[in-house]
Amino acid sequence: MYMKPNLEIFREKVGKILYHEMDEAVEKSIEILEKEFFPHVKIKKAEKLIVVGDLHGDLDSLLTIIEKSDFISNKNSTILFLGDYGDRGLYQVETYFTILTLKILLKGRTILLRGNHEIFNGYETIPHDFPRSLLKSFGYHKAQELYEKFRKLWDLLPYSTSYNKIFFVHGGLPINIESKEQIIKPDDEIILQFLWNDPMEENGYKENVYRNLGYTFGPDITKKFIEITGFEKIVRGHEVCDGFKENHEGRILTVFSTKVYNNKKAGFLIIENGKEKRIML
């Protein structure tokens, strides 16, 4: 393990990450996350918050964000990943290796939320080719061992976080929130919706037929959530768009940080001194 995360090393390691290096990264991350685990994490003292949406194995976008945001050298910055690290892209192993190294070396400044691709309660995503990318890198038996450890690691990732009046989650707002307590200690049904839900522009909710799981939720549900919790805005990932998308009169902001989808652009968000900066890659 390196003393300081070095972007050039992450680039040079493409295709060359050894089993024991990956295994060590996963084991150490589990150790840290076990001590930290809480379903909802409050970000307290970040002067600059860097928000990264879905990555899906897009190492290049990840390293570009780390570089452009000056995350490593700016000690007053925190990086928040909104989940969906593996599946789809060509560099899933490298992407995990990078974010886990950040978690290990800069743990207080690195937050990894859980996305729906960090399989929850056996609800598999389509695609789920992460096991195959482990297999390609490490061979059958070692890939299986590593995958078991990843499942353990995913169970230790928080479902949501907040920073001042902003609430962050991978998918969306549950349709049945009645108290703030349900956010701090969500049950399995709420967690599932945090990971899978999407906003829609008409009031009410519908079954999320596009995803086959969870719901789409309307502006009335967002309004109610804001009234109950006191948050003013929700930032999430999960949905394919050109970097950013607004719903519910700007109360919901989607951030999308991967270029693995054809013709889609990627972006990331910086929140500094109460101001939001949207940056395209």
Ligand SMILES: [Mn+2]
């Ligand atoms: Mn997702």
